[in-house]
Each structure stands twice: as structure tokens, then as C-alpha cells.
Amino acid sequence: MSDEYNSRQRSMYSEADKKQQKEELAHQYDLRRARLEKKQTELQSQLSDKREDLRQAREQHDQDPQAVSQRELNRRESEIQRLEIKANKKQQKLTELDRRQQLGNECIDSASVTEGPTGDVTINAKVGPSQPRLHYEHENRSGLEARKDMDRGHSRSARTGFESDCGITNTPKTVNRSDQNHGIEKFVSEVYDQKRDGNDIWLKTVTTTHEGTRDLQQIQYEISTRPEHGQGQEKTLYRATINVDKNGKSWVSDEWQSPDAENHLKKMPHREDSTTNRSEKSARAEKSSCQQTPAGQEKSQKSLAGGFGPSESSPRKSYDFGKNVKEQRSGTSKTLSSSESEKRSATHKNKQQIS
Structure with a gap:
């Protein structure tokens, strides 16, 4: 930039x-x-x-x-x-x-979170051991309503040692659970476990959303290592980008790993290629769907293409994350409409009658 x-x-x-x-x-x-x-x-x-x-x-x-x-x-x-x-x-x-x-606490102290003029959110902080979840994705904190087809996904989760309440987006379930939690974030934790004494592992993410929404468009990851006391050069170890189109289709691009990463770690963890696993699962799911539904009504399967790296940002304002986060931190929560309240009340009564 x-x-x-x-x-x-x-x-x-x-x-x-x-x-x-x-x-x-x-x-x-x-x-x-x-x-x-x-x-x-x-x-x-x-x-x-x-x-x-x-x-x-x-x-x-x-x-x-x-x-x-x-x-x-x-x-x-x-x-x-x-x-x-x-x-x-x-x-x-x-x-x-x-x-x-x-x-x-050290990860919190190290963190910087900024919002760019196009609405992208950049989070940069040290990586640490997994922390207790603070549940910043909940509606009263993130401002995001629950959606059947989406998770409320973190840009930076507690699994990486620092949970951020910024950059939380509507994220396809497969992206949040497979590509992030059990994919890149798992890999980040494994890199941290292999860090050499005297070095810190850092993770930088850049998150953008589709224009006028809080639906994830892209999240870039960059893992690097730095000397603990700031003496010496920062070394980038790994980069990757998760992309999501407006229809919810996702793919990983620009994946890159430093050829001499093992010189800076005890051992470079194996980055499992989620493309193969997701493709095999999609094929099995599609076969099962074809057997259970009439011809011509097969459910389409989302695919994932392999890979990370910087990409051009679109010159537009995606969403005012700063305004929303400030309101949620100050304790302002969104109230339900009367129809939504009545619907939830009726559902609760039905559950009580059943029990």
C-alpha cells in the first residue's frame, strides 16, 4: 500500500x-x-x-x-x-x-486495528496460544443478525491468541469453519507452536466486504516472524487470500510460502490443501443429492480453488465498521422490531408447551 x-x-x-x-x-x-x-x-x-x-x-x-x-x-x-x-x-x-x-495480554498490547478509506479493516498483532472466546460475534456486540446461510465470522479469532471485535462479517459457513477455523487459523497456531526462542510470530489480516453490506468479499492473511526485542528484520513466512463472490462461492488465491521458512522455525508445519478435501466432499455430497432428488433438481455444490497474497482493493466504501464497533463497545445494542419480538415470544411459548 x-x-x-x-x-x-x-x-x-x-x-x-x-x-x-x-x-x-x-x-x-x-x-x-x-x-x-x-x-x-x-x-x-x-x-x-x-x-x-x-x-x-x-x-x-x-x-x-x-x-x-x-x-x-x-x-x-x-x-x-x-x-x-x-x-x-x-x-x-x-x-x-x-x-x-x-x-x-501481550497480544492485546501489540495489536493495531485500522480502517482504510475504502472500508477495509487491517488487524496486525502477535500470535499467542488459544484464548478463551469473548464472543464478539454475538448480535449485541457485532450488530449482525443471525442468518441461516451464514456464520458471523471473525477476521482474527481467539484461536490465534487475539480476538478482535473489528472486521466481523457475514461469512459462508464453509469459509468460516473449514477455510478459516480448521484451515488457515489452525495453520497459524501450528506455526506459533514451532517458533524459535527469541522470536515472535505475527499475523496480519486485511478484510473487505461487498459494497454496502457486511458480507465477506476477501480476507488476506500474512504470517511473519520478528525478534522479540525488535532487533533484526521481520521475515514473511506465508501469505494467502480467501475470496467470496456475491453468490457465496469461495476460493483461496495467491497462496505463497517462503522457501527458507524453516530457517526461522523449528519446523515448518504442513499446510493441508483444503481444495482436495473440499472437492472430494463436494463430489460425495453431489452424488448423494442426485440419488435423493428428481432429475434436473440436483443441488449445486460450491467449489474451492487452491491458494494468498495482496490484491487490489476496489475504490468504494464497503461498510462503516468503526461506527458500528464504537456503538457496540459503548453498550448500544440493536432492538428488535415488534413483529420480530412477537415471533420470538410465540416460539418460546411453543417450546414451553412441548416441554
């Missing part, structure tokens, strides 16, 4: 937003800690009771070996050992929660 274009980028993620997101993340971790600590308390109570029982059993055994056998003592000792192992694992999980929360 040109310097002029970059100078017209509008920030969508302030220091106040980062502070708020850290608080939301802390709340999710507190809930997880509370569950683990409750289980840990129960285990410690069981251990205390079992140890006391064992102490009394040993005293009985010393007085009369026939009253409590050595075999019974061994069984009780083994039971205590199993509980101790479980308690140690719970403690390790509690320690791991602290580490993950710290890394999640």
Missing part, C-alpha cells in the same frame, strides 16, 4: 479498548480458575480423608495384621497416589492459565 493510503488509515483500537478487553479476558480466566480451584479443593479434601483412613488402618494392622491386610494397605496407598497425581495436574493447569493470560 502507498504511504498516502497508509496515512488515511483510521485507528479502531485505542488504549482504552485494550484495557477493556484485558478486563473481559481476565473475567473469563477468573471463571476458569474458579472451576479448577473448586475441583482442587474437593481433591484435597478427599486426600485428607484418605490419608487419615490410611493412618488408622496402619495402626489397626500393627495391632492385628488379620484385621487389615497388607494388601488392603497397598490398595489405599495406590488410591492416594492416584488422587495426588490428579491434584498435581490441576495445579499445573492453574499455572498454565496464568501463563496463557499473560501471553494473551
Whole structure:
């Protein structure tokens, strides 16, 4: 992008937003800690009771070996050992929660989110371990209503260590679930797991929507590595672009991987080609559909072509993400129309009658 274009980028993620997101993340971790600590308390109570029982059993055994056998003592000792192992694992999980929360906060601090003059949203942040979901895609936060044919898809999800409430779009289910969650985002996580000590992994996404809508048109991914303390060059490891036309057909283009990526990672993960898998599934689904429907009424199958990289942005305003996100962060939620409310109320009553 040109310097002029970059100078017209509008920030969508302030220091106040980062502070708020850290608080939301802390709340999710507190809930997880509370569950683990409750289980840990129960285990410690069981251990205390079992140890006391064992102490009394040993005293009985010393007085009369026939009253409590050595075999019974061994069984009780083994039971205590199993509980101790479980308690140690719970403690390790509690320690791991602290580490993950710290890394999640670092990803939040590193993040920049901007909106370009054509409505594209650029998110750039460090990659970290998977974080608790903050559910920014929900209607009261994203402003997107549920649609039967679409998911509310993230540009940057919690799986990559940082969940952004910007750039959430109406996304075809196959794109959100196969190409993103179980495709490129899974690959990003695997790259992070292979990072060398002293280096960070970064992920940059650029998201555009079809004009006048919040339907995904394109999302570009770029994975790179940087030294932790900023000394040294950034190295791009991988690029790919997911495209979606107005009819919901999707394909991956401009996929590129650095030929010397393994020089910057412990090992370069294998990027599974989703084209083959999707094509095979489509063929099976089409065959099944043809067998179950009359001739001439076969359902069409969406296809995916292989591949990532920068592409030209169309000179238009796609959607004012900034205005929407600002309203949702401030707590303004869209109210349902009276007809929608009546319809949902009737549905709820029907469910109660059935139950």
C-alpha cells in the first residue's frame, strides 16, 4: 500500500479498548480458575480423608495384621497416589492459565486495528496460544443478525491468541469453519507452536466486504516472524487470500510460502490443501443429492480453488465498521422490531408447551 493510503488509515483500537478487553479476558480466566480451584479443593479434601483412613488402618494392622491386610494397605496407598497425581495436574493447569493470560495480554498490547478509506479493516498483532472466546460475534456486540446461510465470522479469532471485535462479517459457513477455523487459523497456531526462542510470530489480516453490506468479499492473511526485542528484520513466512463472490462461492488465491521458512522455525508445519478435501466432499455430497432428488433438481455444490497474497482493493466504501464497533463497545445494542419480538415470544411459548 502507498504511504498516502497508509496515512488515511483510521485507528479502531485505542488504549482504552485494550484495557477493556484485558478486563473481559481476565473475567473469563477468573471463571476458569474458579472451576479448577473448586475441583482442587474437593481433591484435597478427599486426600485428607484418605490419608487419615490410611493412618488408622496402619495402626489397626500393627495391632492385628488379620484385621487389615497388607494388601488392603497397598490398595489405599495406590488410591492416594492416584488422587495426588490428579491434584498435581490441576495445579499445573492453574499455572498454565496464568501463563496463557499473560501471553494473551501481550497480544492485546501489540495489536493495531485500522480502517482504510475504502472500508477495509487491517488487524496486525502477535500470535499467542488459544484464548478463551469473548464472543464478539454475538448480535449485541457485532450488530449482525443471525442468518441461516451464514456464520458471523471473525477476521482474527481467539484461536490465534487475539480476538478482535473489528472486521466481523457475514461469512459462508464453509469459509468460516473449514477455510478459516480448521484451515488457515489452525495453520497459524501450528506455526506459533514451532517458533524459535527469541522470536515472535505475527499475523496480519486485511478484510473487505461487498459494497454496502457486511458480507465477506476477501480476507488476506500474512504470517511473519520478528525478534522479540525488535532487533533484526521481520521475515514473511506465508501469505494467502480467501475470496467470496456475491453468490457465496469461495476460493483461496495467491497462496505463497517462503522457501527458507524453516530457517526461522523449528519446523515448518504442513499446510493441508483444503481444495482436495473440499472437492472430494463436494463430489460425495453431489452424488448423494442426485440419488435423493428428481432429475434436473440436483443441488449445486460450491467449489474451492487452491491458494494468498495482496490484491487490489476496489475504490468504494464497503461498510462503516468503526461506527458500528464504537456503538457496540459503548453498550448500544440493536432492538428488535415488534413483529420480530412477537415471533420470538410465540416460539418460546411453543417450546414451553412441548416441554
